[in-house]
Amino acid sequence: MTSQPSNTASTVKNLENYVTIEHLSFDRDSRAIFTDINIAIPRGKITAIMGPSGTGKTTLLRLMGGQLQPLQGDVVVAGQKINRLSRKELFTARRQMGLMFQANALFTGMSVYDNVAFPLRVHTDFDAPMIEKLVFMKLEAVGLRGAAQLMPSELSGGMARRVALARAIALDPNLMMYDEPFTGQDPISLGVLVKLIKDLNDSLQMTSVIVTHDVHDVLTIADYVYIIGNANVMGHGTAEEMANSDIAEVKQFMQGLPDGPVPFQYPAQDYAKSLLGTD
Amino acid sequence: MLNALQRLGHNTLTTLGYLGDASAFLVRVLLRLPSRVGEALQDFVRQVYSVGVYSLPIVIVSGVFIGLVVGLQGEHTLSQFGASSALGQLVALSVVRELGPVVTGLLFAGRACSALTAEIGLMKATEQLSSMEMMGVDPLGRIVAPRFWAGLFSMPLLVIIFDAFAIWGGYLISVKVLGIDGGTFWNNMQAGVNFHTDVLNGIYKAIVFGVVATWVAVYQGYACVPTAEGISRATTRTVVYASLAVLGLDFILTALMMGGW
Amino acid sequence: MRQRSVDILVGLFVLIAVLALLVLALKVSGLTNLDSSTGYQVSAEFDNVGGLKIGAPVSIAGVKVGVVDDIVLDPVTFRAKAMVEIFNKVTQIPSDSSASILTAGILGAQYVGLTPGFSTQSLVNNGSIKTTHSALVLENLIGQLMYNLKK
Numbered sequence: 001m002t003s004q005p006s007n008t009a010s011t012v013k014n015l016e017n018y019v020t021i022e023h024l025s026f027d028r029d030s031r032a033i034f035t036d037i038n039i040a041i042p043r044g045k046i047t048a049i050m051g052p053s054g055t056g057k058t059t060l061l062r063l064m065g066g067q068l069q070p071l072q073g074d075v076v077v078a079g080q081k082i083n084r085l086s087r088k089e090l091f092t093a094r095r096q097m098g099l100m101f102q103a104n105a106l107f108t109g110m111s112v113y114d115n116v117a118f119p120l121r122v123h124t125d126f127d128a129p130m131i132e133k134l135v136f137m138k139l140e141a142v143g144l145r146g147a148a149q150l151m152p153s154e155l156s157g158g159m160a161r162r163v164a165l166a167r168a169i170a171l172d173p174n175l176m177m178y179d180e181p182f183t184g185q186d187p188i189s190l191g192v193l194v195k196l197i198k199d200l201n202d203s204l205q206m207t208s209v210i211v212t213h214d215v216h217d218v219l220t221i222a223d224y225v226y227i228i229g230n231a232n233v234m235g236h237g238t239a240e241e242m243a244n245s246d247i248a249e250v251k252q253f254m255q256g257l258p259d260g261p262v263p264f265q266y267p268a269q270d271y272a273k274s275l276l277g278t279d
Numbered sequence: 280m281l282n283a284l285q286r287l288g289h290n291t292l293t294t295l296g297y298l299g300d301a302s303a304f305l306v307r308v309l310l311r312l313p314s315r316v317g318e319a320l321q322d323f324v325r326q327v328y329s330v331g332v333y334s335l336p337i338v339i340v341s342g343v344f345i346g347l348v349v350g351l352q353g354e355h356t357l358s359q360f361g362a363s364s365a366l367g368q369l370v371a372l373s374v375v376r377e378l379g380p381v382v383t384g385l386l387f388a389g390r391a392c393s394a395l396t397a398e399i400g401l402m403k404a405t406e407q408l409s410s411m412e413m414m415g416v417d418p419l420g421r422i423v424a425p426r427f428w429a430g431l432f433s434m435p436l437l438v439i440i441f442d443a444f445a446i447w448g449g450y451l452i453s454v455k456v457l458g459i460d461g462g463t464f465w466n467n468m469q470a471g472v473n474f475h476t477d478v479l480n481g482i483y484k485a486i487v488f489g490v491v492a493t494w495v496a497v498y499q500g501y502a503c504v505p506t507a508e509g510i511s512r513a514t515t516r517t518v519v520y521a522s523l524a525v526l527g528l529d530f531i532l533t534a535l536m537m538g539g540w
Numbered sequence: 541m542r543q544r545s546v547d548i549l550v551g552l553f554v555l556i557a558v559l560a561l562l563v564l565a566l567k568v569s570g571l572t573n574l575d576s577s578t579g580y581q582v583s584a585e586f587d588n589v590g591g592l593k594i595g596a597p598v599s600i601a602g603v604k605v606g607v608v609d610d611i612v613l614d615p616v617t618f619r620a621k622a623m624v625e626i627f628n629k630v631t632q633i634p635s636d637s638s639a640s641i642l643t644a645g646i647l648g649a650q651y652v653g654l655t656p657g658f659s660t661q662s663l664v665n666n667g668s669i670k671t672t673h674s675a676l677v678l679e680n681l682i683g684q685l686m687y688n689l690k691k
Contacts (some may be wrong), residue, residue, distance in 0.1 A: 065413055091415040105410035108402075120412045321543060328546045332553045371568050436557035443560035446568055465567065470597065470649060474569040 002146060017209040018066060018175060024073030033059055035231040036073070042199040045200050045223035046208040048146055048239075050215065050253065052262055055229045057211040059100070061177050064209070066090050077175065095123050098168035099205075100187065102180040104160045106152040112139070113148040121171045137167040152183070158189030162196070169200060176206045182214040192278050194221055215254055225251055229262075301498045303507030308497070310428050311420035315492055322425045330391045330426070331433030335440070337386055342441040344383060346448020349373050353449075354457050366459055367468030375472065375481045379442040379528050384488035388521035392496035395426055396517040399500025400510035408501075423497050430496065434489025435482050442481065480536050489529055492521040558584040579606055579625035584639040585650070589620040590675025592641050592649045598624050598652040605630040608652060624652060625662070633658040638671035650675060 026034045033056040041047045046193035049057055049137040063069045063075050066082045077080045078096065085093060106115050116135045119246040120126060126134070139145040152160060161181065168176060178197065182190055201208045212218050217227070219239045226236045227250050235250035236244065243254055252260035268274070313319030353369040399422065402408050408418040446468075453459040472478065496517045503513035588645035589611055606626035614621045626633065636657030643650050654669075663669070 067409070094413060094415040097409065097413070099413045101406045101410055103406045105406035107407055107411075108405070118416075122331060122414060122416050325543070325546055327550050327553070332549050335553065335556075374681050375564070375568070436554065439557050439560045439564065442568075443563045468568060470595070472569040473595070474565055478564050478569055496557075 003103065016043060017041055017207070018078060019061070020076045020185065021060075022074045022076060023077065024063065025071045026056070026063065026068070027071055028059070032231050034070075037228070039211055039226055039236075042224055043207050044201075044205060046198065046210065046221055047212045047224045047226065048212060048218045048222035049226045049228060050211075050213055050218070050227040051234070051255065053174050053178070054232075055215070057219075057228065058179055060098065060228070061211055062178060064175075065099055067091070068093065095171055096172040096174045098171070098176045100161075100164050100168045100176070100178045100181055100279065102183060104164040105153075106155075106160060106164060106167070108152050111148070112150050112154075112155070113153070115163060116167045116170055119167065123171055123194055133255070134170065140169055141200065142167070143167045143192070158185060161193060163183065163202075164192075165196060168206065172204060173208060176201070176208045178208065178210040178212070180212055181210065182212055182217055183226060190217060194218075197221060215256070229253075256259075288372035292413055294448070300502070301494070304339065304498050304501065305494055306417055308424050310422045311417065313420065314426075319425065322421075323429055326425045326429035327433055329521035330395065330429045331436060332393050333394075333432070334387060334437055337390055338383055338441050339435050341382060341386055342379075342444035343448040343451075345378055345441075346370065346374065346450075347452045349378070349445070350449035350457070354453060354459065363459055364467055365471070366451075366453050367464035367466075368471030370453070371468045371472045373476060374445040374449070375442050375477050377481075377529070377533070378485035379438050380443065380481050380488060381525060383434070383438045383441045383485065384492060384525035384529075385522050387430075387437060388492045388525060389518055391430065391433070392492050392517050393514050394522045395430070395493070396494040396500040396514045397510060399423065399426070399497060400503040400505075401511050403501065403503060404506075404507070404510060405504040419426050419501075423501060427493050427497050430487070430493025431489045434492070435485040438482065438485035442478075472529070475492075476536075482533045484529065484532050487532060488525045491524045491528060495521045567646050578629075579627045580624055581609070582606075582624050582663050582665075582669060584624060584668050584669040584672050585614060585617065585619045585621050585622055586639075586641065586674045587619055588674040588677060589622060590641055590677065592622065592652065593649065596649060596651045598626065598654065600630075600633070600654045600656065605633075605654070612653065622652065624669075632662040635661040635663050635667065636671070637663070637669060638673065639669045640673035641675035643676075 009118075013221055017040040019039075021037060021039040023036050024034055025032070039049075039060075047059060050059055059068065063070055063220055064077065064082070066075075066085065069083055072155050074084070075179070076278070077093065080089075081091065081092060082090070106112075107118065110118070113135055116138055117131050120131050120134055124131075135148070138146055144159060144162055144166065147155070147159065147163075152163070155163065165181075181193055181197070185193065194217055197208060197210065200206065210218055210222065220240075222239050225242045227234045227242070229249060234253075235245055235247045237245070242250060245251055245254065250260045252262060258264055349370050350366065353366050354363060357366055357369065372467075375459050399408075402418075402422065408422065411418045411421060450461075450464065453466055454461045499513040499517045499520075503509045545640055592608060592611065594608055594611060596608045597604045598608065605672050606624055610623040611626045612623070613619075622639075624639075633654065634657040636659040638655050638657065640653050640655065641650055642653045657671075
């Protein structure tokens with residue numbers, strides 16, 4: 001029930017937190033997206049990062065993955081400062097990260113099999129039979145081994161999501177990042193995805209970070225929750241703590257209240273005045 | 280008055296920045312050496328297929344038509360001076376020096392380059408480029424570079440094929456239809472066309488056009504706004520810029536070549 | 541598309557381009573005719589070569605027997621010296637033959653016409669043609685015409 005982490009990330013032992021974001025500031029188009037934000041992602045758990053649209057959740061994932069450079073501060077993943085790595089070091093570090101994109105981002109020119117095999121072919125020297133075994137294992141885990149020869153254009157939305165997931169875990173990464181995985185999914189696909197994320201996290205002993213605004217579904221599997229807004233953290237805690245929080249911003253988000261700290265009315269002049277003229 | 284000046288200055292700086300960005304992009308693409316050569320070659324061949332082979336039908340058909348027209352128009356004018364014997368030379372020189380490189384360049388800009396921009400733009404909009412980057416693969420080397428080299432490689436080949444078919448078209452209309460003597464047609468052509476200054480210069484032009492048009496195409500795709508509207512605008516820009524570049528460079532190259540280098 | 545079909549079609553594309561290049565080289569620009577190993581060199585000096593270009597044909601009775609390889613200015617006699625290459629298969633051109641610079645048609649390019657002489661000796665490599673008729677210079681013709689008209 002605190003609005004800032006009570007112990008700053010740097011004082012927590014690295015073993016407990018797989019990812020820490022320390023005093024990070026980031027701008028885009030001269031607008032401050034984050035100002036001195038601190039986040040700690042506990043190892044081996046599923047952490048949800050939520051917040052209203054446009055607050056920079058996807059940007060946070062890109063900062064964690066080293067695709068964007070912070071203005072100030074550091075992103076520490078497994079003890080390494082991601083934003084200070086050289087190209088080669090970043091390449092090696094990325095082997096331990098899996099990212100599932102909102103748009104799936106499957107390579108449209110390749111089959112499902114080749115999509116999942118892609119990271120294996122890039123990062124390892126395994127021969128074809130070995131790659132085949134690994135690809136089939138990953139596809140089996142998401143329930144799509146029979147679809148290996150299909151092209152992405154032949155897949156349904158839910159199937160494409162699962163292939164993207166299989167590809168993201170192809171190298172058995174330690175850190176899995178999910179960018180809005182539940183958006184636009186039908187109830188069945190949603191159920192499948194939620195189950196998969198939880199099972200994979202536990203069986204592969206990964207640390208998972210889910211960026212979403214689907215409060216209901218993610219809370220069923222999230223161990224820890226961050227709510228961000230106003231260029232910083234608005235609240236964090238376990239799922240239970242957040243559901244019962246008294247902080248106005250957190251409450252409005254968790255319960256989906258239409259009006260509160262995020263106002264219903266877009267700022268405008270006085271209503272009576274605009275209807276009746278300058279009276 | 281001051282506003283106009285300000286806009287001019289702003290536009291100049293924006294354009295320069297744009298050109299600088301495009302040039303830096305080109306350098307990065309050129310410097311990307313593939314780590315797995317076999318795979319890169321296979322990819323290159325696939326791109327030559329989609330850029331070059333797919334352009335063959337339009338290039339061949341256009342070539343024949345251009346040849347037919349030049350032959351027809353040429354005969355009409357030359358016969359007024361009793362110089363029909365020079366028709367072979369007229370057709371060959373027009374095609375090999377100018378029409379071949381330029382018309383093929385414009386066709387290439389319209390067909391192959393627009394397709395390249397759309398393809399790369401779509402990959403950007405669906406985050407395929409981003410996900411590739413996250414997996415540690417450089418999209419410049421993996422996606423952009425093979426397409427760039429394929430365009431550069433295909434253009435001269437297409438121009439040569441265009442030239443041959445255009446001259447054949449000129450032969451058809453002149454000898455078979457208009458009744459010019461075949462022997463005269465070919466002999467005067469051979470006497471009037473120099474392989475090094477005429478044919479080869481045309482091929483050098485083709486290489487330059489290939490480089491510039493493909494560069495415009497891949498850059499526009501890579502730098503486009505990643506939305507449907509952004510892709511369509513980038514594709515249109517590619518066709519316009521590449522076509523204008525071909526025409527402009529043609530003038531510069533012709534001036535250099537005629538000036539005797 | 542299967543890689544194999546793609547490879548074949550690309551190979552075909554390159555092959556067509558190579559064939560087209562050969563056509564352009566041989567049939568269109570007559571590259572083979574400049575093969576220097578097929579002829580022997582003969583020189584001829586002219587007062588005026590007019591518009592004769594390097595690569596212009598050399599003919600006897602209208603049949604092409606060689607090409608003009610080079611045109612240089614003789615620094616001693618100040619006459620134009622044309623180096624002509626006659627094809628090897630054309631032997632026994634009488635050594636007293638004469639060379640004239642003629643024009644093909646009215647707008648045509650200029651070429652060298654050889655008129656055979658009567659000698660039993662033939663032109664050989666590095667030989668020279670002694671009798672030459674220079675190109676007709678248009679201004680001189682007009683001057684001559686006007687002079688004759690005035691008479």
